Amino acid sequence: DAGITQSPRHKVTETGTPVTLRCHQTENHRYMYWYRQDPGHGLRLIHYSYGVKDTDKGEVSDGYSVSRSKTEDFLLTLESATSSQTSVYFCAISESSGAPHEQYFGPGTRLTVT
Amino acid sequence: ELKVEQNPLFLSMQEGKNYTIYCNYSTTSDRLYWYRQDPGKSLESLFVLLSNGAVKQEGRLMASLDTKARLSTLHITAAVHDLSATYFCAVNTGGSNYKLTFGKGTLLTVNP
Numbered sequence: 001d002a003g004i005t006q007s008p009r010h011k012v013t014e015t016g017t018p019v020t021l022r023c024h025q026t027e028n029h030r031y032m033y034w035y036r037q038d039p040g041h042g043l044r045l046i047h048y049s050y051g052v053k054d055t056d057k058g059e060v061s062d063g064y065s066v067s068r069s070k071t072e073d074f075l076l077t078l079e080s081a082t083s084s085q086t087s088v089y090f091c092a093i094s095e096s097s098g099a100p101h102e103q104y105f106g107p108g109t110r111l112t113v114t
Numbered sequence: 115e116l117k118v119e120q121n122p123l124f125l126s127m128q129e130g131k132n133y134t135i136y137c138n139y140s141t142t143s144d145r146l147y148w149y150r151q152d153p154g155k156s157l158e159s160l161f162v163l164l165s166n167g168a169v170k171q172e173g174r175l176m177a178s179l180d181t182k183a184r185l186s187t188l189h190i191t192a193a194v195h196d197l198s199a200t201y202f203c204a205v206n207t208g209g210s211n212y213k214l215t216f217g218k219g220t221l222l223t224v225n226p
Contacts, residue, residue: 031212042202042216043157050211058213090156094212100145100162101212107156 003027004106006091012112019078021109023091025071031094032074033103034058034066036087043090049074081113116141116207120217127193128225135188135220137203146186147204147214148177157202161188193224 003026013019023032031050035043035058045058047066055066063085065077078085088110092103117140127133137146148160161170163179163186170177174197176189186203200221204214 033213035216040218042218043204043214044216045213048208048211048213056211059215100164101206102147102159102162103212103214104159105149105157 004091004093004104006089006106006109008109009107010110012114013081014114015082016080019081019111021076021089021091021111023074023076023093023106025074025093027093027095027104028071029093029095030071031103032068033092033094034064034074034076035090035092036060036085037090037108038087046076046089078111081111083113085111086113087111116205116215118203118205118215118217120201120203120220122220123218124221124223126223126225127190129194130192132192133190135190135201135203135222137186137188137217139184139186139203139205139215141205141207142181142184143205143207145206146179147206148186148188149202149204151200151202151219153199160201190222193222195224195226198222198224 005024007022033048034046044060049055049068091106094103119138146163149157161177166181168179174191179186200219202219204216207215
């Protein structure tokens, strides 16, 4: 299994509070991704990173920011959590070069915003 | 806007039967992925299809890709209960950054 961990695994927070989720990898892969999974929507990309300090938006980036200061860590921050951000968040990593560029997923973080 | 559509979204089948899950996508892409997700778990990679006409098989699952029709299929042969899960297809829409757009998933239930 790819070495990906996410922390925390579960979190309950109140509306308006900031929240940071961490994704940590031990594979030295270049690409890292944050997705959210909601019933009826599949997985949707929030932000991704193609290198240290190189990040870009996905299709549902509003209300989220990210940072990647070192290869192994990719942080997702909800600046002011809202109930619509209640979801399961998955981090994924992908190899640096060559086919097939599979994405390997972390165990997920279940976030509840009350 | 890219769309990735799976059908059916819900599939209940009996053990021993065959069935196919379809994945249509609306723009050109250089690769297509199939993932499996068990309840409460993460996603597991099943197949990566890289070219037109690609076919891959693992056990009772076989995936194929027709890039001209923008269609991939996941065929299940002689289903067993252990195949019960949600199956997702995903399409690379990010060029060399490999951003994936996922279908909504097909919840497969195999009944004894």
